[in-house]
Amino acid sequence: xxxxxxxxxxxxxxxxxxxxxxxxxxxxxxxxxxxxxxxxxxxxxxxxxxxxxxxxxxxxxxxxxxxxxxxxxxxxxxxxxxxxxxxxxxxxxxxxxxxxxxxxxxxxxxxxxxxxxxxxxxxxxxxxxxxxxxxxxxxxxxxxxxxxxxxxxxxxxxxxxxxxxxxx
Numbered sequence: 001x002x003x004x005x006x007x008x009x010x011x012x013x014x015x016x017x018x019x020x021x022x023x024x025x026x027x028x029x030x031x032x033x034x035x036x037x038x039x040x041x042x043x044x045x046x047x048x049x050x051x052x053x054x055x056x057x058x059x060x061x062x063x064x065x066x067x068x069x070x071x072x073x074x075x076x077x078x079x080x081x082x083x084x085x086x087x088x089x090x091x092x093x094x095x096x097x098x099x100x101x102x103x104x105x106x107x108x109x110x111x112x113x114x115x116x117x118x119x120x121x122x123x124x125x126x127x128x129x130x131x132x133x134x135x136x137x138x139x140x141x142x143x144x145x146x147x148x149x150x151x152x153x154x155x156x157x158x159x160x161x162x163x164x165x166x167x168x
Contacts (some may be wrong), residue, residue, distance in 0.1 A: 028126025032058050036072035039084060041124045049076070050146065052160040057082060059160075061168065063141065071124070086125040095123050098131050099151040104134040106149040113156055114147060115140045120147030124148070 001132035026034070033044065042064035050057050064070050069087040074080060088095050090103070101109075107118060116139035121140040126131050139145055144165075148158035 023079050028074070028076055028079035028080070029058055032060065032074030035079065035081050036062060036070075036074065036084070039081070040066070040068075040070040040072070042066075042070070044167075046165060048100070048165040049163040050160040051163065052158065057160075061087070071122075073110070081165050083127045085127055087122050088125055090123050092123065094125055095131050095151070101133075101149065101151050101154045103133060103155065104152065107135065108148050109154055110137065111133045114145055119144075120122060123151075132157070134158075 053061040120136040122134040144162040
């Protein structure tokens with residue numbers, strides 16, 4: 001009987017160690033949130049799950065303590081940051097001084113390629129210094145997609161399928 005109690009006690013200790021180890025593991029989403037907020041401390045205002053170029057990713061919108069709006073995209077498998085861009089106001093000097101394509105032209109380019117209706121517009125300063133319009137479109141086929149239009153060249157890029165979005 002004593003051996004049975006000892007075996008049960010050892011099994012309990014081993015299991016509790018395993019449970020503690022599992023609890024200590026950081027999920028990809030947790031890693032994404034931690035890394036993004038380390039770069040731009042603030043409050044997460046939305047989270048999306050997307051696929052871009054066949055790769056799943058998380059997108060976090062952050063209202064920074066610096067009063068700027070940031071968008072971080074992270075690999076959904078690892079949580080590592082793929083890129084961070086700053087969202088600016090349409091009348092931002094940084095955006096207006098570089099833009100060669102007007103909003104209506106960019107929207108037409110996006111909707112000609114992906115018919116539907118625009119549900120959200122952002123003005124982005126990309127991490128490489130480029131500027132773009134970013135549209136979320138509810139397509140006529142029922143998908144939600146995100147597409148960027150380069151505000152200088154009019155080139156479409158960054159096609160993403162949006163699986164879900166929580167928040168703004």
